Amino acid sequence: MGGANGAEQKDLRVIGKPHRKVDAASKVTGQTKYADDLVFPRMLYTKILRSTVPHGRILKLDASKAESYPGVKLVLLGKDLPIPYGALPVSEDEHPLAIGKVRMMGDPVAAVAAVDEDVATEALDLIDVEYELLPAISSIQAALDTPEPRIHEYGEFGNIHRRQVYEFGDVEAGFAEADFIREDITFYEGSTHLALEQHASVAQFGHDGKLTLWTCTQDPHYLHRSLAKVLGLPQNRVRVIATTNGGGFGGKCDPFAHEIIVSKLAMMTGRPVKICLTREEIFYCHRGRHPVLMSTKTGFKKDGAITAMHHRTILDGGAYGGHGVASTFYTGVLQPTTYQIKRYKFEAVRVFTNKAPCGPKRGHGTPQPRFAQEIQMDKIAEQLGLDPAEMRRKHLVPPNSLTVNWLRIGTMGLGKCIDKVVEGSNWRERFRKLPYGKGIGLACSGYMTGAGTPIYWNGMPHSGVQLKLDRSGGVTVFCGSTDIGQGSDSILAYIVAEVLGIDPFDIRVVTADTDLTPVDLGSYSSRVTLMTGNAAIQAAERAKQMLIQAVSAKLGVPADRLLFADRRVSDRENPEKGMTFVEAVWLAETQFGTLGTVGSYKPAAAPGKFKGAGVGPSPAYSYSAAVAEVEVNPETGIVVVPRVWIAHDIGQCINPVLAIGQIEGSVYMGLGEALMEEMTYRGNRKMVHKFPSFLEYKSPTTMEMCDVISYLIEDRDSNGPFGAKEAGQGPQLPVPPAIANAIYDAVGVRIDEVPITPDKVLKAIRAKAKGQEGRYGPTVFPHCDMPASIFVPTPEEGGDGKAVERQPVLA
Amino acid sequence: MKPTKKRNNRKPEKAQVCLRVNGEPVEVAFAPHKTLLEVLREDLALTGTKHGCELGECGCCAVLVDGRPVLSCLVLAVTLEGHEVVTVEGMAEGAKLHPLQEAFAELGAAQCGYCTPGFLLTAKVLLEETPQPSRERIKKALAGNICRCTGYIKIFQAVELAAARMAGKPAEPSKESIYGWR
Ligand code: FES
Ligand code: FES
Numbered sequence: 004m005g006g007a008n009g010a011e012q013k014d015l016r017v018i019g020k021p022h023r024k025v026d027a028a029s030k031v032t033g034q035t036k037y038a039d040d041l042v043f044p045r046m047l048y049t050k051i052l053r054s055t056v057p058h059g060r061i062l063k064l065d066a067s068k069a070e071s072y073p074g075v076k077l078v079l080l081g082k083d084l085p086i087p088y089g090a091l092p093v094s095e096d097e098h099p100l101a102i103g104k105v106r107m108m109g110d111p112v113a114a115v116a117a118v119d120e121d122v123a124t125e126a127l128d129l130i131d132v133e134y135e136l137l138p139a140i141s142s143i144q145a146a147l148d149t150p151e152p153r154i155h156e157y158g159e160f161g162n163i164h165r166r167q168v169y170e171f172g173d174v175e176a177g178f179a180e181a182d183f184i185r186e187d188i189t190f191y192e193g194s195t196h197l198a199l200e201q202h203a204s205v206a207q208f209g210h211d212g213k214l215t216l217w218t219c220t221q222d223p224h225y226l227h228r229s230l231a232k233v234l235g236l237p238q239n240r241v242r243v244i245a246t247t248n249g250g251g252f253g254g255k256c257d258p259f260a261h262e263i264i265v266s267k268l269a270m271m272t273g274r275p276v277k278i279c280l281t282r283e284e285i286f287y288c289h290r291g292r293h294p295v296l297m298s299t300k301t302g303f304k305k306d307g308a309i310t311a312m313h314h315r316t317i318l319d320g321g322a323y324g325g326h327g328v329a330s331t332f333y334t335g336v337l338q339p340t341t342y343q344i345k346r347y348k349f350e351a352v353r354v355f356t357n358k359a360p361c362g363p364k365r366g367h368g369t370p371q372p373r374f375a376q377e378i379q380m381d382k383i384a385e386q387l388g389l390d391p392a393e394m395r396r397k398h399l400v401p402p403n404s405l406t407v408n409w410l411r412i413g414t415m416g417l418g419k420c421i422d423k424v425v426e427g428s429n430w431r432e433r434f435r436k437l438p439y440g441k442g443i444g445l446a447c448s449g450y451m452t453g454a455g456t457p458i459y460w461n462g463m464p465h466s467g468v469q470l471k472l473d474r475s476g477g478v479t480v481f482c483g484s485t486d487i488g489q490g491s492d493s494i495l496a497y498i499v500a501e502v503l504g505i506d507p508f509d510i511r512v513v514t515a516d517t518d519l520t521p522v523d524l525g526s527y528s529s530r531v532t533l534m535t536g537n538a539a540i541q542a543a544e545r546a547k548q549m550l551i552q553a554v555s556a557k558l559g560v561p562a563d564r565l566l567f568a569d570r571r572v573s574d575r576e577n578p579e580k581g582m583t584f585v586e587a588v589w590l591a592e593t594q595f596g597t598l599g600t601v602g603s604y605k606p607a608a609a610p611g612k613f614k615g616a617g618v619g620p621s622p623a624y625s626y627s628a629a630v631a632e633v634e635v636n637p638e639t640g641i642v643v644v645p646r647v648w649i650a651h652d653i654g655q656c657i658n659p660v661l662a663i664g665q666i667e668g669s670v671y672m673g674l675g676e677a678l679m680e681e682m683t684y685r686g687n688r689k690m691v692h693k694f695p696s697f698l699e700y701k702s703p704t705t706m707e708m709c710d711v712i713s714y715l716i717e718d719r720d721s722n723g724p725f726g727a728k729e730a731g732q733g734p735q736l737p738v739p740p741a742i743a744n745a746i747y748d749a750v751g752v753r754i755d756e757v758p759i760t761p762d763k764v765l766k767a768i769r770a771k772a773k774g775q776e777g778r779y780g781p782t783v784f785p786h787c788d789m790p791a792s793i794f795v796p797t798p799e800e801g802g803d804g805k806a807v808e809r810q811p812v813l814a
Numbered sequence: 815m816k817p818t819k820k821r822n823n824r825k826p827e828k829a830q831v832c833l834r835v836n837g838e839p840v841e842v843a844f845a846p847h848k849t850l851l852e853v854l855r856e857d858l859a860l861t862g863t864k865h866g867c868e869l870g871e872c873g874c875c876a877v878l879v880d881g882r883p884v885l886s887c888l889v890l891a892v893t894l895e896g897h898e899v900v901t902v903e904g905m906a907e908g909a910k911l912h913p914l915q916e917a918f919a920e921l922g923a924a925q926c927g928y929c930t931p932g933f934l935l936t937a938k939v940l941l942e943e944t945p946q947p948s949r950e951r952i953k954k955a956l957a958g959n960i961c962r963c964t965g966y967i968k969i970f971q972a973v974e975l976a977a978a979r980m981a982g983k984p985a986e987p988s989k990e991s992i993y994g995w996r
Binding site: 023031198664711714 | 855856859860861862863864865866867868869871872874901902903905906911915916918919920921922923924925926927928929930931934952953954956957958959960961962963964965966967968970991992993994995996
């Protein structure tokens with residue numbers, strides 16, 4: 004394991020410096036090739052016929068006319084691809100093309116490969132399909148109320164996909180200790196990634212029986228497995244090349260039907276086959292934020308200490324499983340990472356509905372519960388007459404501790420984050436003191452730096468790096484990681500350059516190609532910097548050892564005195580004595596033969612030993628605090644956010660300018676979710692998406708974007724490479740609740756759901772003016788039968804991380 | 815789109831257009847319904863121009879026609895006989911990047927890079943018309959370009975940096991834009 008090894012912070016030459024990204028030049032000149040930029044001779048084009056009903060049985064499917072249409076090479080139907088797949092092994096409930104039944108508008112039904120896109124599109128009209136309509140389920144409540152017909156034949160029962168109940172310590176005993184108890188019901192609407200790039204893939208099948216797929220995936224390794232399975236090919240006959248992703252945000256993590264379809268078409272036609280989805284199709288592929296209804300019951304002392312929390316969530320999963328089981332866990336497991344919670348009960352339900360499937364979007368499953376928790380903290384502080392910043396500050400999870408649900412916390416910089424934004428925003432002078440219509444609000448968050456377990460069980464590394472040193476002095480890094488814009492290719496170069504004392508631009512980075520690069524699990528769960536970084540440190544340290552041996556013998560300088568810096572290897576005490584890096588490589592190659600090393604990384608085992616303990620643990624947790632400033636127009640309900648102050652505990656930044664870029668991008672996405680972004684469907688019109696387009700799906704433009712004052716808090720975590728923790732997802736989480744809390748400060752109304760649109764604000768303001776509760780949000784949390792909890796004694800109670808038989812409840 | 819009945823008899827009539835692209839004369843033949851976006855990407859292999867919607871909603875596909883930014887997905891290429899088109903491939907002068915390209919690279923204003931060509935070209939025109947634009951002016955000029963990665967801030971800062979340098983000032987990015995506030 005790499006760990007926070009390497010030099011002291013002051014000695015760092017590359018790490019912590021604002022280097023350009025290794026791909027910056029190609030990105031600003033239009034040279035970077037994205038999937039849709041690829042063209043091959045004899046390439047065919049694919050279009051997909053999609054369901055026009057939200058739920059139905061396929062009575063008739065006749066593609067004969069399309070098959071004989073001039074220019075059409077092949078029409079693919081569900082029966083051609085009978086093997087099911089899905090992102091998680093526990094819910095492999097998808098087929099590339101519907102078999103017998105469609106479950107949502109836009110479900111793929113048939114695919115046409117033709118000489119060009121126009122012909123393929125024309126041929127779609129010739130496919131004859133008839134459906135028998137089945138009742139469609141449009142909401143959480145409808146899914147709970149309508150057990151039949153079932154959308155899927157698996158799951159808990161009816162249209163309940165998944166139920167989970169965990170209790171860490173006796174939560175009723177915790178409530179008994181509380182001075183006050185409050186329960187708040189909140190709703191977080193679904194939203195989508197809206198990556199700028201339209202999903203595209205190209206497949207080629209060689210006469211050697213090998214398939215190559217170029218595609219904009221965030222997780223080539225998982226896709227590789229799914230492809231081989233569905234296509235019935237050995238994995239070593241399948242090669243996935245993840246092209247540079249034009250934005251991901253979680254939207255390119257699932258294996259997609261269109262990726263499998265073009266692969267199959269390439270196998271059957273013997274020609275390269277391409278597809279590029281339209282923007283509308285992408286809205287139906289979705290896999291974005293789950294709409295989540297939440298009930299958070301919290302017991303607390305007069306000083307704000309939390310004695311117990313019972314947190315319940317119901318997720319609207321859409322039509323398929325996808326990553327949904329993991330999302331379900333994430334609507335509760337990270338709650339205890341910020342403030343001490345003595346006892347914690349977490350119940351979650353995921354239902355199926357006939358809408359685009361939900362899955363991982365930036366923050367995967369955690370922005371929703373964080374919103375619930377952080378607006379409740381604001382209410383608790385208000386109820387107790389405490390300053391919400393100070394109250395939070397007082398009850399932080401201590402560093403190097405175990406949370407109530409057995410997550411191991413390393414460094415914990417949330418206190419410093421709070422201090423920074425409180426000071427920067429002049430919080431004390433402004434909170435509850437601004438004129439009506441203006442307000443500020445605070446919220447905090449914690450997030451993981453990489454999931455502790457892979458999505459299929461195995462004991463192998465999560466990330467591997469191979470290094471090749473050649474006589475030119477050039478170093479090539481091979482790694483399966485995928486750059487989705489966050490800069491993961493550059494991180495590899497910076498880290499190897501730091502260890503070997505060369506320039507990052509001396510290094511070539513080869514990534515995301517399952518034939519050429521060792522496995523990295525993918526760009527999800529904020530895992531890449533930490534895991535590939537540690538693997539890269541190990542590989543580079545091993546290479547360095549070889550160079551050290553060769554140089555030390557040659558120069559007669561003890562190994563521990565050799566310094567690698569400025570493309571030289573020299574005697575620390577007598578810098579004149581040394582040689583260039585290239586010369587060192589020559590020497591080592593002469594001594595050892597061709598130079599290459601490997602490194603790998605696997606997180607430590609999770610402390611929790613109960614069933615389900617694998618979701619939540621992470622090598623390190625990042626922390627963020629944000630203060631949002633708002634202006635609310637009480638006449639129109641329009642909310643403007645001029646500024647957000649945000650501090651992020653990053654451990655150690657590998658490159659500050661990229662870290663700040665991740666924070667600003669996170670604030671942007673949080674702002675969009677807070678105020679405008681929503682995936683909504685027309686229940687009365689066959690559940691078509693209300694606005695599957697860039698124009699009508701509202702997202703912040705340059706005009707809505709707020710100013711961002713960012714602070715990087717560096718408190719190196721021993722599990723991170725050079726101490727680094729994540730920055731790509733965590734900073735989004737405090738933004739929506741900070742805005743909601745600021746709106747309360749501005750106009751005295753609580754908006755307990757996002758997006759906080761003007762109509763909701765106005766309704767709450769008007770209700771308040773009439774003497775009613777100044778609140779907008781859900782008021783009931785529906786009932787769902789739940790199984791008995793998995794009961795786990797807390798670390799404080801001396802538990803060992805295992806579940807036990809339920810102790811008798813206090814009388 | 816409705817199927818054409820007698821596909822076999824359809825003679826694909828191609829339009830022939832002469833225009834200048836990135837300073838060079840180009841003669842290109844293509845199906846007349848094709849947009850400038852399609853002709854650039856498919857017939858001229860200039861894939862630097864991107865598309866996010868193909869409906870004129872995202873700004874990704876912006877190129878310059880006679881020096882004005884246009885959404886290439888909304889322009890029929892047949893209308894461009896004799897016109898001058900500049901794409902991102904034509905921004906650098908030889909090996910020398912345009913100051914906007916330098917500034918975008920320096921500040922990490924291209925994260926995934928997909929929106930970047932559209933922003934660069936739109937900003938280029940802005941700086942030609944308003945060499946020292948205010949932040950507000952920059953926001954207005956770029957309001958039709960969506961970026962999902964950066965939150966726009968690094969883009970604003972990059973435009974400001976390039977503007978200063980183009981005015982001959984030896985400008986450097988502010989400390990805060992790189993290291994955050996202290
Ligand atoms: S592709 Fe032209 S505006 Fe979106
Ligand atoms: S950099 Fe990715 S969309 Fe702008």
